[in-house]
Amino acid sequence: MAGQPTAVLRPHVLLCMAALAAALGGTVQHANAQDVAAKPCAVILMHGKWGSPQFIGHFGRRLEPYCAVNAIEMPWSRRRNYDIPYPQALKEVGSQVQALRAKGYQRVVVMGQSFGANAAMAYMAQEGDADAVVALAPGHAPAYMYSNGIGKDAVHKARELVKAGQGSEKLAMDDLNQGKRQSIRMSADVLWSYFDPAGLGHMPGTAASFKKPVPFLWVIGTNDPLYAAGEDFAYRKAPDHPASKYLVVSAGHIDTPDVAAAQVLEWLRGLP
Template identity: 50%
Template sequence: MSRTPLLLLLVLAMLSSPVAWAADKSCAIVLMHGKWGNPRFVAGFGEALSDLCEYESLEMPWSQRRNYDADYTEALAEIARQVTRFREQGFQRVIVAGHSFGANAAIAYMANHGDADGVMAIGPGHTPEIFYERGRTRESVDQARAMVNEGKGEETSGFHDINQDREQKIRMRARIYLSYFDPDGIGNMGRSADGFYKAVPFAWIIGTSDRLSRGGPQYAHARAPEHPKSAYLEVSADHVSVLDAPGRQAAREWLLSLDAN
């Protein structure tokens, strides 16, 4: 057999493969880091998937450097701009993804903008309703709400912030704090999952040693509209190490499943 027919057969085989969409990178991921972090924290995770999907890691308002310089609605608008850029570049499938607070944002994005083709929540975090119920942020939330109601939402104060077992007071504007920590607001992942604009593939990747795993799918994942490609994936990891090999493999398998029959 001559080389030309052989090459043609190889090309046809690749096109018929379930990973053909990965080979031509028709997929793009908007990737968000967790609280007090920066894009470097999720760069390894993004690179591990880069043969399947292009990705862009955004620095979000909850980064250590930005220190909550924009409210949650404005943060979602930043994600929307990157989704639009990927669409303009011709990507057919755009997935919003993130780790910890970034996962919270990916879920919130689907409820407030709703134009993504999938959601990947890796070690989801930031649970304002739990913080408030347990009294850990109650004083700060009540103070911020009172300031907003009194027309003082642009004034700054020291408000309580929680990142797993670490706690600190951060100075920010009252309306910004309330946008992230209102127990019934955008940061409530269960409410956001309830409010997805449409059913899309929704991967929830969580470590078995992550505290939030105790809530199971019922906490938020099962509240989203049903989709046959959605998956609740538990891996042997904690809240941070979910970004390492077990979480990366789970993410790869889920991405590859999206075009499988």
């Protein structure tokens, strides 16, 4: 149906929306149906470590000619400071995905920058119900931190406490973000969920665990520390899909989304 005039799409979409509204007890409104007819794509957009939705808002607005964009605050924001475990954070994302489906969006994309990219991949591994995944300048590497001794003792302690049923005990550790360290304090179960070197934060593992093949866009800048790892680090481990793409741009870790915005939008428009 891509490329058909809105006037052609609208009667069909409104009919589908009416049926959906009846099935959901009338919760879908006519205005939402019009939005869906105009924008066939919806995006859940997640920010990076110690950031906020505002940090990626400009990029999100550049997608809005084609997609409805919902930028959400994640537990690794500066304000929330790791307030819930990683699996629960992904359940929060799932609630947003389901809300967009209830509005009638047929394509829901999970997308993020840095830690948000890590979460988009983890979401596809845990929940697996997104229609596409976009990883912009992927970040948060607990295996790298662990192998370099950053927070290693705290991770060991967290693992033992969780095994002993004492996951609520508080621990402190150093967090790492693009070469900068920051002391953080959280419960053992939360710490273990984010910093387990083989857990949900380990991108090679989550890419290999996507619950189904979906279009997967990996966007990396030539000045990003992860650029040297190449396609084999995680991108090639995801299930093959003909619309997947490894996109390289001339940018660093922070500015990759804005530099790549036009190409990301083009990729979204071209999905089958």
